[in-house]
Amino acid sequence: MATVDQRATEQAAAPGRAGHEVGHAASKITPATEHYLQSIYALTAERKVLIGARLAQHLRVSAPSVTQTLQRLERDGFIRLRDMGDRKEIVLTEAGRQIGEESTRKHRLIERWLQKELRLSSTEAHEAAERFEPGFTPLLLDRLYDALGRPDTCPHGNPIPTKNGHMEMDRDGVYLSEVRPGDTVTLGRITEEAEADLDLLTYLERNGVGPNVGLTILAVDRMSGAVTAVTDAGKEIRLEGRAAALIWVRRGSAGPGTPGTGAVDNAPA
Numbered sequence: 001m002a003t004v005d006q007r008a009t010e011q012a013a014a015p016g017r018a019g020h021e022v023g024h025a026a027s028k029i030t031p032a033t034e035h036y037l038q039s040i041y042a043l044t045a046e047r048k049v050l051i052g053a054r055l056a057q058h059l060r061v062s063a064p065s066v067t068q069t070l071q072r073l074e075r076d077g078f079i080r081l082r083d084m085g086d087r088k089e090i091v092l093t094e095a096g097r098q099i100g101e102e103s104t105r106k107h108r109l110i111e112r113w114l115q116k117e118l119r120l121s122s123t124e125a126h127e128a129a130e131r132f133e134p135g136f137t138p139l140l141l142d143r144l145y146d147a148l149g150r151p152d153t154c155p156h157g158n159p160i161p162t163k164n165g166h167m168e169m170d171r172d173g174v175y176l177s178e179v180r181p182g183d184t185v186t187l188g189r190i191t192e193e194a195e196a197d198l199d200l201l202t203y204l205e206r207n208g209v210g211p212n213v214g215l216t217i218l219a220v221d222r223m224s225g226a227v228t229a230v231t232d233a234g235k236e237i238r239l240e241g242r243a244a245a246l247i248w249v250r251r252g253s254a255g256p257g258t259p260g261t262g263a264v265d266n267a268p269a
Contacts, residue, residue: 031134034103036069037078040090041100042158042192045169050090058193098165105161106133108154109144115155116148122155122210123201156201157189157211157248173250176215176227177241183217185249194246207235214253
């Protein structure tokens with residue numbers, strides 16, 4: 001297990017002015033800005049390095065639109081665009097990290113609440129959570145967190161940041177695209193990028209595939225990377241290569257815990 005790399009964030013201002021800059025930035029927040037920062041936070045936590053093309057693909061918007069928004073976010077002090085030669089890495093400033101982290105915590109807690117208390121499917125909870133987010137104050141989120149039993153993850157297995165800014169990612173495993181025929185694995189998380197694909201979420205849920213579900217790999221297509229597997233409940237599934245690359249699994253059969261609960265192995269990596 002590895003803590004989200006704090007080196008992936010940069011200070012928005014010189015020492016001693018950080019609090020002022022964060023407060024100034026917060027006054028500019030719009031739902032669109034918050035959504036961008038949440039996406040950047042979640043994707044950099046998963047992949048470390050994020051560029052505009054991948055963000056555009058995740059958000060399902062045009063590359064020029066993403067470029068324009070990123071330039072605005074940089075002017076507002078939420079991100080830095082780090083030159084990598086032929087591309088630019090998106091790096092959150094401290095102000096941007098705080099907003100992205102708080103938004104991610106809010107979204108994933110609301111998803112958990114909608115699934116547990118209102119009996120929505122994980123796909124429905126993901127879609128509905130954004131509509132509920134504006135009405136949740138920090139106090140309500142704290143009460144919700146306690147009422148839900150202080151969950152570690154959202155219904156898809158992605159970690160929920162703590163109130164003090166701590167979030168751990170399960171690194172003890174591989175992406176499903178890296179498995180071989182005959183391997184036995186346990187699903188760890190359906191990544192944020194996979195969550196954005198509602199068709200994929202629906203397919204996984206329909207076949208009972210979620211956190212802590214065991215999979216036996218039947219075949220891996222050498223050309224397309226498609227993975228065919230059977231669940232521990234006996235259902236056969238097939239995921240195309242790109243989809244398989246968005247699913248995090250742990251080697252071996254499921255350990256303690258109930259399939260589909262979204263539990264994450266908290267053992268050190």
